[in-house]
Amino acid sequence: VAREVRWGTPARATRLPPARPRGSLSTLSFLAGACLLAVLLVAHAAGKRDLASPGPLTSRHAAVEARCQECHAVPARLPNRRCERCHDPAAGRRHASAEHARLAGTGGSSPGSHPDLHCGSCHVEHQGREARLSEVDGSHCASCHFSRPSSHPEFAALREGRAEDPGLLFSHLEHVRRVRERQGGGPSETCSSCHALAGPDFVEISFARHCASCHEKNGSLGALDPVLPAEVETPRSVAEFQSSGERIVKVVVRHRDEWVLRSLARLRSEVEPEAVIEERGELGARLDRLRRRLAGLTPPAGLDLGALRAREAELSTELALLEERLRPSDATGEATAGREWLEDALAAAAADPRLGPEAEALAKTTAEDAASTEPKGLSASELEKRRAELLSVLSAIETAEPALASRAQDLRRRLVALRPGDLSATALGRARDQRLAERERLADEVQLRESGLAPSALVPAAEDERAVREALARAEARLAALAPPRGEPPPPEALSLKRETMETLAAPCVVCHRLDRGALVGPAPARTVLTGARFLHAPHLAHASCGSCHGGIEKSRSSSDLALPRVERCRECHTPGRVRDGCLTCHRYHPRAAP
Amino acid sequence: LRTLDVFTPKRPRNLVLSLAACALLCAAYAGSRRLAPWSPKHGLGLACGVGAALVFAANAAHPLRHRLMRWVPTAPWLQAHVHLGLVAFAAVLVHSGFAWPDGELGAGLLGLSAWTALSGALGVLLQKWIPARIADGLRVEALYERIPALREGLVAEADARVEGAGEVLLRFYRRELRPLLSRPQPSWAFLFDVRAGREQSLEPLRRTRAFVPPEDRERVEDLVALYTEKLELDAHLSLQRTLRAWVVLHAPAAGVLLGLVAFHVWAWAWY
Numbered sequence: 001v002a003r004e005v006r007w008g009t010p011a012r013a014t015r016l017p018p019a020r021p022r023g024s025l026s027t028l029s030f031l032a033g034a035c036l037l038a039v040l041l042v043a044h045a046a047g048k049r050d051l052a053s054p055g056p057l058t059s060r061h062a063a064v065e066a067r068c069q070e071c072h073a074v075p076a077r078l079p080n081r082r083c084e085r086c087h088d089p090a091a092g093r094r095h096a097s098a099e100h101a102r103l104a105g106t107g108g109s110s111p112g113s114h115p116d117l118h119c120g121s122c123h124v125e126h127q128g129r130e131a132r133l134s135e136v137d138g139s140h141c142a143s144c145h146f147s148r149p150s151s152h153p154e155f156a157a158l159r160e161g162r163a164e165d166p167g168l169l170f171s172h173l174e175h176v177r178r179v180r181e182r183q184g185g186g187p188s189e190t191c192s193s194c195h196a197l198a199g200p201d202f203v204e205i206s207f208a209r210h211c212a213s214c215h216e217k218n219g220s221l222g223a224l225d226p227v228l229p230a231e232v233e234t235p236r237s238v239a240e241f242q243s244s245g246e247r248i249v250k251v252v253v254r255h256r257d258e259w260v261l262r263s264l265a266r267l268r269s270e271v272e273p274e275a276v277i278e279e280r281g282e283l284g285a286r287l288d289r290l291r292r293r294l295a296g297l298t299p300p301a302g303l304d305l306g307a308l309r310a311r312e313a314e315l316s317t318e319l320a321l322l323e324e325r326l327r328p329s330d331a332t333g334e335a336t337a338g339r340e341w342l343e344d345a346l347a348a349a350a351a352d353p354r355l356g357p358e359a360e361a362l363a364k365t366t367a368e369d370a371a372s373t374e375p376k377g378l379s380a381s382e383l384e385k386r387r388a389e390l391l392s393v394l395s396a397i398e399t400a401e402p403a404l405a406s407r408a409q410d411l412r413r414r415l416v417a418l419r420p421g422d423l424s425a426t427a428l429g430r431a432r433d434q435r436l437a438e439r440e441r442l443a444d445e446v447q448l449r450e451s452g453l454a455p456s457a458l459v460p461a462a463e464d465e466r467a468v469r470e471a472l473a474r475a476e477a478r479l480a481a482l483a484p485p486r487g488e489p490p491p492p493e494a495l496s497l498k499r500e501t502m503e504t505l506a507a508p509c510v511v512c513h514r515l516d517r518g519a520l521v522g523p524a525p526a527r528t529v530l531t532g533a534r535f536l537h538a539p540h541l542a543h544a545s546c547g548s549c550h551g552g553i554e555k556s557r558s559s560s561d562l563a564l565p566r567v568e569r570c571r572e573c574h575t576p577g578r579v580r581d582g583c584l585t586c587h588r589y590h591p592r593a594a595p
Numbered sequence: 596l597r598t599l600d601v602f603t604p605k606r607p608r609n610l611v612l613s614l615a616a617c618a619l620l621c622a623a624y625a626g627s628r629r630l631a632p633w634s635p636k637h638g639l640g641l642a643c644g645v646g647a648a649l650v651f652a653a654n655a656a657h658p659l660r661h662r663l664m665r666w667v668p669t670a671p672w673l674q675a676h677v678h679l680g681l682v683a684f685a686a687v688l689v690h691s692g693f694a695w696p697d698g699e700l701g702a703g704l705l706g707l708s709a710w711t712a713l714s715g716a717l718g719v720l721l722q723k724w725i726p727a728r729i730a731d732g733l734r735v736e737a738l739y740e741r742i743p744a745l746r747e748g749l750v751a752e753a754d755a756r757v758e759g760a761g762e763v764l765l766r767f768y769r770r771e772l773r774p775l776l777s778r779p780q781p782s783w784a785f786l787f788d789v790r791a792g793r794e795q796s797l798e799p800l801r802r803t804r805a806f807v808p809p810e811d812r813e814r815v816e817d818l819v820a821l822y823t824e825k826l827e828l829d830a831h832l833s834l835q836r837t838l839r840a841w842v843v844l845h846a847p848a849a850g851v852l853l854g855l856v857a858f859h860v861w862a863w864a865w866y
Contacts, residue, residue: 003756003817005824007734025842026658029850036854041861052862055697072866124634128697137632 055126058133063458069448070301070456071125081441083119085301086459090293091438094591095119122589136589138582149574149581154567157530163560167521169512170559178214187554191546200536205523207255211512220252221508224260231501232263253508260505261520265481267502268518271495273485274388275517281391283479285416288409290472297468300445302459308449312442315435321407322432326425383418390415395484533586543573601724606674613678617685624689633692636863643686647708648856650683655853658846677719684712704859707852714845721841725786725834732789735827739835742779742828749828750777753821756814764811767803772818776825781833789830796826 040051049066057065064070071082088095122140123133179190194210195202226247235241240252269276398408414427506515514521553563574581604610627639634640656663660672687708696702737745753776757768784791797819804815
């Protein structure tokens with residue numbers, strides 16, 4: 001019988017099978033994983049940091065690809081201050097979430113549900129060289145606001161009936177009629193004769209370009225009524241003057257006429273000294289703010305160790321002063337911050353014969369306040385009165401005692417920033433918190449330098465340096481032109497004559513401008529009506545006429561009328577599938593850096 | 596055995612549960628993506644990352660199951676290993692936002708996760724396919740480690756059987772058959788058909804019957820039976836080797852993945 005293939009397990013083996021090694025593969029696998037981990041950690045410690053990177057940085061940040069500590073504070077999370085090393089040079093904290101809430105009109109007191117929102121939550125890095133950090137997904141907004149454009153509320157300007165005065169007396173009705181009579185054309189041509197596009201938006205309205213052709217004749221707005229020479233400034237050239245008995249007549253008055261403005265400024269300092277003092281105080285405070293900002297324009301990341309330490313020392317001195325002023329308030333809860341210093345300053349001022357009575361009166365009021373046990377804020381009128389008094393004394397102290405100038409400037413800055421109902425301790429506390437945050441930033445930067453990190457090569461040019469310098473120059477020029485009031489106030493009959501002269505001088509101006517407490521209010525044509533959003537006219541005019549949004553503007557008699565369209569008008573086009581409807585099409589998160 | 600039977604789960608309830616967990620993760624991802632931009636560092640993205648890392652660590656303990664919890668039978672361990680691994684891979688995809696990461700580390704992590712999950716799935720299919728094929732198509736049963744000894748035994752038996760055979764059979768055996776008997780001949784074809792090539796291999800031997808004297812024909816029949824057994828051993832060798840070699844695709848990748856995950860977690864905590 002032939003052999004058959006057997007079923008089942010053959011039993012012919014004469015020896016045991018070799019023992020199979022157990023677990024050798026898994027052991028080797030674990031060892032491979034552990035070795036890899038060790039190699040990666042050693043390589044990281046040796047400086048090969050990109051191994052831990054979740055992706056390449058954007059091209060702007062590519063130079064710090066392997067210098068993680070430029071942005072990361074280790075071992076910790078990504079703190080905002082590492083971004084602010086370069087991106088918030090003047091320590092304005094304008095990128096903070098609280099600033100966004102302030103921009104939205106909540107006063108910065110309720111920064112939504114993200115008080116500590118990290119920059120990196122919206123500006124996500126490590127997304128590759130081509131990624132654009134400024135392009136933020138609008139759905140970030142939905143967690144606090146709303147998810148669909150159809151839920152967009154009515155514009156606050158319309159909801160609250162906000163009508164900002166641009167400081168110009170202007171009637172569209174009259175101007176549209178005149179323009180149509182003169183050049184004909186349809187509604188759009190009429191509008192564009194003044195509102196001409198230059199780039200993405202309209203060119204700013206200026207007298208020379210838009211008004212002079214009608215309002216001037218041979219370069220003159222007309223002639224002034226006669227005024228007494230003693231009441232006005234001496235003209236530098238008499239070519240445009242005529243005499244009329246005891247009085248003089250300016251027969252050619254130009255726009256922004258230098259003699260008229262100088263004469264008005266002189267008269268104002270006599271007629272409205274409080275207004276001048278207040279304006280000088282505000283200008284002084286603005287100058288202090290701008291100088292401070294200019295001094296801090298080089299971001300911490302771009303400073304060497306010496307400069308950082310110097311800046312840190314300055315801050316420490318300021319903080320020590322603030323702490324000293326705040327100490328009584330902290331201890332007793334009274335609104336007496338800075339009082340001791342003010343009392344010292346007033347005592348010094350009382351010794352000066354020129355300031356004696358005024359300083360004594362102020363010292364008395366301050367002492368009465370000190371006797372009060374209840375902390376209280378001042379009403380708006382009380383605050384204005386006290387502020388004018390204090391500003392006047394501060395200016396005098398600054399002139400009389402140069403050693404006190406920096407402290408006087410500091411006090412002036414905070415005095416101007418005070419709002420009705422504020423307690424000085426609140427303002428001081430805010431200032432202290434700001435300085436503390438700034439010092440913390442500098443301390444972090446010093447630590448980086450001490451760890452061997454060189455000043456960053458990535459520090460961007462201060463984008464707003466030019467704007468700050470220009471604003472500073474403007475404010476200095478305005479302050480120089482605004483002489484402080486001198487001498488005793490004129491008697492009532494002389495005051496009446498001066499007021500009359502002011503009105504005469506301002507007569508050609510008040511056709512279009514307002515006279516407020518003796519000062520001509522400058523127009524603010526570039527003001528932002530939609531404070532929380534940006535709007536460009538050019539792309540919209542490519543698809544719609546002026547009247548389709550600003551219907552009825554041609555019948556307006558007030559410059560504060562804008563005939564703003566309601567939000568429904570925007571929704572007609574800004575819908576999914578038609579025109580971009582993301583939040584960031586119109587809104588921005590961070591406030592502008594402009595001074 | 597129908598091909599589709601391979602995809603029939605041993606415990607359907609576990610598969611349904613793990614698929615439901617995957618679907619739930621994807622639905623949660625889609626929902627949160629509508630509400631806010633996706634970030635692996637916050638909310639669901641972070642939770643999925645942490646969860647996946649923990650499951651990877653737990654699954655890595657699979658080879659140590661007998662030491663860790665010897666009272667738990669192997670089947671539940673294996674079920675947990677497979678289904679948790681599936682859910683963990685879904686969590687990795689959600690963690691990455693269903694996008695290929697930009698960095699080398701992220702790419703390595705996602706690539707290795709995918710490789711480990713796919714090789715694991717391949718292993719599950721092979722574990723269901725191969726034993727059924729062996730049981731269904733082969734008569735001989737053999738332990739992998741004993742196959743060489745069994746083959747040697749077959750050669751010895753064949754040598755003994757051809758002793759005293761005629762010149763033709765002896766020459767054929769020494770020149771053609773013995774080398775085939777003594778040499779293993781693994782083939783991928785056995786994976787799809789355990790009898791692949793058997794008839795073609797036996798045909799020359801069967802044809803020899805016509806050329807040998809009548810007294811050697813029974814020897815030829817015996818040689819056919821021996822060679823058939825050797826072909827079955829070859830099938831065993833191929834299939835069992837595949838069953839074991841599959842782990843080489845899975846385990847080292849899982850070990851490296853675990854190392855990368857540890858580095859990733861460290862980098863996340865450090866930065």
